[in-house]
Every structure is written in C-alpha cells, then in structure tokens.
Amino acid sequence: MMIRTNWLGIFALILLGCGSSPSDQSEAVNQPDSSITERHxxxxxxxxxxxxxxxxxxxRIPLVSAHRGGPYPGFPENAIETFENVLKYTPAIIELDVAMTQDSVLVLMHDDDLDRTTNGxxxxxxxxYDYIQTLFLEDNEGKLTEFKVPTLExxxxxxxxxxxxxxxxxRSVPFEKVVEExxxxxxxxHAALISYTFPAAKKLNILAPELMLSVTIRNEGEIRRFEETGIPWDRVIAFTGVAExxxxxNEALHEKGVFTILGTLGNLDRSAVARGDELYVNFVNNGADILATxxxxxxxxxxxxxHPENSSKSKYFTHVD
Structure with missing residues (x-):
C-alpha cells in the first residue's frame, strides 16, 4: 500500500544500524539486506x-543521484535490481548509461565493451541483443550475479x-534513438538527458524541447555561454563538475531557478571516506542541491x-511498504 508521508518520516528509516566510523558505516550498508521491504x-x-x-x-530538499545506479557488493552497476536496492534506503535520482547493440537495441551499459561488468x-x-540476453552482470568486485542487462525501455x-x-x-548512440524511446x-x-557540451545540449533541445536536460555549467563564463544557446532555464539541471x-x-544558478548537481563521485567521495561523511553536509550548505555519488x-x-520541515517539495515523495 502506498501512503504519503513527511520527509522526516522518510529519512528516519534510511539506514538500519551503522557503526561508529565511516568505514564501519560503509561495511554495514554495503551488505544486501533482504529484510528491508520499504521503498522511498x-x-x-x-x-x-x-x-x-x-x-x-x-x-528545496537536497538529494542524492546514484552514479551508474548506485552499485554495492551484490548489486552491479546499471541494473534495475541495484536501483531498487538504493530506494530501500533513500529516495534518489538514478543516473544510468545507455549504449546500443549491433542490431540497434538500447541497453544499459557504461563501457564500450562487456568484459568488466558481465560474463561476456x-x-x-x-x-x-540476443547475445546480451544470454549474459549475467558482475558487481564491481567481479562477483557474478543473477541479474541481466536491462534495456533502456x-x-x-x-x-x-x-x-x-x-x-x-x-557517443555511439544517436540522440534521436533515445528521444524516441x-x-x-x-x-x-521521468528522464532528463545528460549533455556535456553546449552544442549537444542545443541539439537535444531542438529534438525534444519538452525534456529536462542535465547540462555541465561550471563557472560564470559557462552560464553566459549556456544562455547563448537559447535553451530555457526551466529545462535545465546544472551539473557543476566534480570539484566544489x-x-x-551556486547562488547565481539558484537565482535562475536552477538545481545544481555536484559530482562527488571520485575524489570528493574518497575525501568523505577519509575525513567523515559530514563533508557531504558542507557541500549542501555551500549550495549543492543534488550530490551525484x-x-x-x-x-x-x-x-x-x-531540509525544511514543511518543504513545498515534500508532496513529490512517497514511502511504499
């Protein structure tokens, strides 16, 4: 049964038990827990x-974006089961990667080849795609799982x-194919399309002016260059890069009504492991709205x-038992 609940209630159930240090906490949440049935x-x-x-x-309510879907031991990247695992603990934006097979089927895959993430x-x-269907995904530790490569559909x-x-x-995937899907x-x-260059953003906006875009905007100069594309600000989420x-x-982007995504994946995540997860709090207090991690x-x-206790954004969040 689905019920609406407040944000405090959602987050009160985020984690079941954790240790006293960052490494202990990582070990606790990294283990698959089949006893958790709720979803956020x-x-x-x-x-x-x-x-x-x-x-x-x-x-605004700060959020996480699960890079490559949020892989953990037992849960490989770009798998729907992995997305579901993240939602046991928190509402999230799911970042995923789209590649195309020889016979033009769009599948979720980060790498150009299959060797790292599958047994193929x-x-x-x-x-x-028939060959892809015979494969199973491997997690980031190289352990074979029972999960299959999903299609974008x-x-x-x-x-x-x-x-x-x-x-x-x-790069090998035509924008038109993704928009069509x-x-x-x-x-x-539900789907915002990622672009790393302004020409790519402009092309996507021409193809699908109704869709949200995640566009890399890292400095004041890039704010001005983005405005030259003619893309409305209300179609954009600003990816501000992987450095704070x-x-x-961030406030200049907020004045445009734009959410910022800070990429903590990589160095900033490693810094949080070493120095403590309070570092993520600092990023949010400094104006990052979504942490891509x-x-x-x-x-x-x-x-x-x-987050504010009575945020206007709370209506979009649900808790499912």
Missing part, C-alpha cells in the same frame, strides 16, 4: 510536475512513480536532516 519514491505525474520539482526554491566479451556495438518503464532518471548517452514509453516526466564550486556561483546510501544518511 519520487513521484511525478507530468512534465509540469517535473519542472516544478527541479525549480529551485529556498525550501566483445564490444556492445558489435554484438546482438525497461528502465524507463520501471522509473514511473519511483525515481527520476538522468540518462548518460554514450522516451516518447514511446511515455517517460518524458564557490557558494556565490558512488555512495548514495551513506551520502543520504549524512544529509538527511538538511
């Missing part, structure tokens, strides 16, 4: 909902009523208290 969802029903959700306000071999764009359908997605389109599945409200930006820069469960626990 972000529910939008229309593009208007999505634009309102991403419209920055001072009572070869390049994704040189094998058929499956992920888009899964996301409805559960999570918002940011879709990283690999989003539209055919009726997932416009000045608070004044390889440690979504730990990050969510650290920032759980950093």
């Amino acid at each position: 969802h972000i529910k939008v029903e229309s593009l208007n909902d999505t634009r309102n959700f991403y419209n920055w306000t001072s009572d 071999t070869g390049k994704v764009n040189e094998v058929t 499956e992920a888009l359908i899964w996301s409805k009523g559960k999570a918002l997605l940011t879709v990283d389109i690999k 989003v539209r055919e599945t009726g997932s416009e409200a 930006r000045p608070k004044s820069f 390889d440690r979504p469960i730990e990050t969510a626990k650290a920032i759980q208290t950093l």
Whole structure:
C-alpha cells in the first residue's frame, strides 16, 4: 500500500544500524539486506510536475543521484535490481548509461565493451541483443550475479512513480534513438538527458524541447555561454563538475531557478571516506542541491536532516511498504 508521508518520516528509516566510523558505516550498508521491504519514491505525474520539482526554491530538499545506479557488493552497476536496492534506503535520482547493440537495441551499459561488468566479451556495438540476453552482470568486485542487462525501455518503464532518471548517452548512440524511446514509453516526466557540451545540449533541445536536460555549467563564463544557446532555464539541471564550486556561483544558478548537481563521485567521495561523511553536509550548505555519488546510501544518511520541515517539495515523495 502506498501512503504519503513527511520527509522526516522518510529519512528516519534510511539506514538500519551503522557503526561508529565511516568505514564501519560503509561495511554495514554495503551488505544486501533482504529484510528491508520499504521503498522511498519520487513521484511525478507530468512534465509540469517535473519542472516544478527541479525549480529551485529556498525550501528545496537536497538529494542524492546514484552514479551508474548506485552499485554495492551484490548489486552491479546499471541494473534495475541495484536501483531498487538504493530506494530501500533513500529516495534518489538514478543516473544510468545507455549504449546500443549491433542490431540497434538500447541497453544499459557504461563501457564500450562487456568484459568488466558481465560474463561476456566483445564490444556492445558489435554484438546482438540476443547475445546480451544470454549474459549475467558482475558487481564491481567481479562477483557474478543473477541479474541481466536491462534495456533502456525497461528502465524507463520501471522509473514511473519511483525515481527520476538522468540518462548518460554514450557517443555511439544517436540522440534521436533515445528521444524516441522516451516518447514511446511515455517517460518524458521521468528522464532528463545528460549533455556535456553546449552544442549537444542545443541539439537535444531542438529534438525534444519538452525534456529536462542535465547540462555541465561550471563557472560564470559557462552560464553566459549556456544562455547563448537559447535553451530555457526551466529545462535545465546544472551539473557543476566534480570539484566544489564557490557558494556565490551556486547562488547565481539558484537565482535562475536552477538545481545544481555536484559530482562527488571520485575524489570528493574518497575525501568523505577519509575525513567523515559530514563533508557531504558542507557541500549542501555551500549550495549543492543534488550530490551525484558512488555512495548514495551513506551520502543520504549524512544529509538527511538538511531540509525544511514543511518543504513545498515534500508532496513529490512517497514511502511504499
């Protein structure tokens, strides 16, 4: 049964037990826990909902974005089961990667080849989807799981009523194919498309002006260059890179009504492991609204208290038992 609940109630159930040090905490949450049955969802029903959700306000609720879906031991990257595991602990934005097979099927895969993340071999764009279907995913420790490589279609359908997605389109994948899949599945409200350059953002906006875009904007000069594209600010989430930006820069984006995504994946996540997860609190207090992380469960626990008690954004969050 689905019920609406307040944000404090959601986060009170984020983690079941943790140790006294960052390493202890990581060990606790890294273990699959089949006893947890609740899910924490972000529910939008229309593009208007999505634009309102991403419209920055001072009572915004800070969030995590699970990089490559949030892999942990037993849960491989870019797997729907992995997305579900993250939602046991926190509502989240799910970042996923899209590649294309030889026979033009869009699948979730970060690498150009299959060797690291599956028990198969070869390049994704040189094998058929029939071959992909015979494979199983491996987690980041190289352990074989029972999980299959999902298609983009499956992920888009899964996301409805559960999570918002940011879709990283690999270089060999035509933008048109991704847009077509989003539209055919009726997932416009759930999928923001990632672009790393302004020409790419402009092309995506021409192809699908209704969709949200995640666009890399790291400094004042790039704010000006983005404005030259003509893309409306209410279609944009600003990825500010993988280094912390000045608070004044984040505030400049907030004045445009734009959410910021700070990429803590990599060096900043490692710093949090070494120095303590309170570091994530500092990032949010400095103006980061979404933390794109390889440690979504730990990050969510650290920032759980950093939200207004009666946020206007709370209506988009649900708790499912």
